[in-house]
Amino acid sequence: MRNCIPKFRTALLAVxxxxxxxxxxxxxxxxxxxxxxxxxxxxxxxxxxLLLAVVGFVWYPIKRLMRSRKAPNDPAARTTGPRQ
Incomplete structure (x- = not known):
C-alpha cells in the first residue's frame, strides 16, 4: 500500500x-x-x-395586495349611492 502512493504521485506529475x-x-x-x-x-x-423582471414579478403583486387590503377601509373608496 505504501508503494502505491509514490507511484501515483509520479504518474500524476508526469501526466x-x-x-x-x-x-x-x-x-x-x-x-x-x-x-x-x-x-x-x-x-x-x-x-x-433582470431588475425590472424582479420588480414585475415580485413588487406589483405585493402592491396590488396592499391596495386591495387598503380599499375597504378607505372612506374615499366607499360609494354611498349612485351619482347623478
Missing part, C-alpha cells in the same frame, strides 16, 4: 507535466473604445432587464 504545453496562454488582444462601450452598455441593459 500534468505533459499537459502543461496544451494549456492556453493569455491572448494579447486590444478592445477598442467602440467595442468596449458596447460591451459595457450591454451589461448595463442586461442588469436593468
Amino acid at each position: 500534468s507535466g505533459g499537459l502543461v504545453p496544451l494549456a492556453p496562454v493569455a491572448a494579447q488582444a486590444y478592445v477598442g473604445p467602440g467595442a468596449g462601450l458596447t460591451a459595457i452598455g450591454t451589461m448595463i441593459a442586461l442588469i436593468a432587464a
Whole structure:
C-alpha cells in the first residue's frame, strides 16, 4: 500500500507535466473604445432587464395586495349611492 502512493504521485506529475504545453496562454488582444462601450452598455441593459423582471414579478403583486387590503377601509373608496 505504501508503494502505491509514490507511484501515483509520479504518474500524476508526469501526466500534468505533459499537459502543461496544451494549456492556453493569455491572448494579447486590444478592445477598442467602440467595442468596449458596447460591451459595457450591454451589461448595463442586461442588469436593468433582470431588475425590472424582479420588480414585475415580485413588487406589483405585493402592491396590488396592499391596495386591495387598503380599499375597504378607505372612506374615499366607499360609494354611498349612485351619482347623478
